[in-house]
Amino acid sequence: MSVLILGWLLCSVAAFPLDGPSAAQSVLTNDVTRVEAATNAALLGWHDPRLNGGRFLDFVGKKYGEPLNIVISGLSDPYVLTDDGFHNYAKSLGYSEECLGLHYGNLHDADLGDGDGRKTELFLARQYYFPVWGTCWESLAGGHHFRAWKQNGTLANSGAWFIGASKEENSSRRHKIVPNGYNLGRDWLVDRAIEGGRWKGMWWKADVEWRDDLLEKGKRGVNHGIEQDGRVAILTVHRL
Numbered sequence: 001m002s003v004l005i006l007g008w009l010l011c012s013v014a015a016f017p018l019d020g021p022s023a024a025q026s027v028l029t030n031d032v033t034r035v036e037a038a039t040n041a042a043l044l045g046w047h048d049p050r051l052n053g054g055r056f057l058d059f060v061g062k063k064y065g066e067p068l069n070i071v072i073s074g075l076s077d078p079y080v081l082t083d084d085g086f087h088n089y090a091k092s093l094g095y096s097e098e099c100l101g102l103h104y105g106n107l108h109d110a111d112l113g114d115g116d117g118r119k120t121e122l123f124l125a126r127q128y129y130f131p132v133w134g135t136c137w138e139s140l141a142g143g144h145h146f147r148a149w150k151q152n153g154t155l156a157n158s159g160a161w162f163i164g165a166s167k168e169e170n171s172s173r174r175h176k177i178v179p180n181g182y183n184l185g186r187d188w189l190v191d192r193a194i195e196g197g198r199w200k201g202m203w204w205k206a207d208v209e210w211r212d213d214l215l216e217k218g219k220r221g222v223n224h225g226i227e228q229d230g231r232v233a234i235l236t237v238h239r240l
C-alpha cells in the first residue's frame with residue numbers, strides 16, 4: 001500500500017516541471033514526509049523525530065534539554081506499549097513510580113515529531129532501593145530515574161516510548177545530574193533490559209540496537225552542561 005502511494009508520489013513529482021515554482025512540490029514533500037513517517041513507524045517501530053521538527057533532547061527551559069537516550073520500539077511486546085504494561089515493565093527493571101508528594105524538579109516537554117509538537121512527560125520513574133522507603137528513599141538519596149513520552153501523534157503513531165534516563169545526585173544537591181549521569185543512567189537501564197527480568201509473573205528480555213547518528217555527542221544544548229556520548233539505545237522488548 002505504502003509502496004503504491006510512494007510510487008504515485010514519485011510519478012507526480014516527475015510530472016511537475018523541474019524549474020517550476022514549488023508550492024505544489026512542497027505539498028508533495030509534505031505527503032512524502034507523511035508516507036515516510038507512517039512507513040517508518042510501521043517497519044522500524046519508531047520514527048526519527050528530527051524528520052518532522054522534533055529532536056533527541058527534551059525541553060527543560062527555552063534552550064536546554066536532556067537526552068532522549070533510549071527508545072522502546074513499537075515492535076515490542078504490545079503490553080509494554082500500554083501505560084499499565086510500561087509501568088510494570090519499569091518495575092521489572094528496578095524502578096518504581098515516583099514517591100507521591102516528593103517530586104523534585106520540573107516537568108519536561110519533548111517533541112517527538114509525531115505531529116503533537118511539544119508535549120509533557122507522561123511518566124517519571126525512580127530507582128527502587130528497598131521496600132520500606134521505596135522511591136521516597138531514592139528521592140532523598142539520588143539515583144537512577146527516567147522520564148518517558150509516547151510517540152503516538154497522528155503523523156507517526158508508532159506507539160514507541162521515548163525515554164530520557166539519567167543518574168542524579170541526592171536531594172542535598174537539589175537533584176543535579178551526576179558527572180556522566182546521562183550515559184550512566186542510560187546504560188543502567190539498558191543493561192537490565194538486555195539481561196531480562198520479571199514482574200508479577202511476567203518475564204521480559206530486550207534486544208538492543210545502538211545508534212550514534214541521532215543525537216549530537218557533547219554538551220551543546222544539554223541541561224547542566226554535562227557531556228554525553230550521543231549514543232541512543234533502541235530496545236525491542238520481548239515477552240518470554
Ligand SMILES: *[C@@H]1O[C@H](CO)[C@@H](O)[C@H](O)[C@H]1NC(C)=O
Pocket residue numbers: 082083122150152153
Ligand atoms: C497517546 O498515549 C497516551 C499514553 O498512553 C494517551 O494518554 C494519549 O491519549 C494517546 N494519544 C492518542 C491521540 O491516542
Ligand SMILES: *[C@@H]1O[C@H](CO)[C@@H](O)[C@H](O)[C@H]1NC(C)=O
Pocket residue numbers: 140141169170171172173
Ligand atoms: C548527598 O551528597 C553529598 C555530596 O555528594 C554528600 O556529602 C551527602 O552526604 C549526601 N547526603 C545523603 C543524605 O546521602
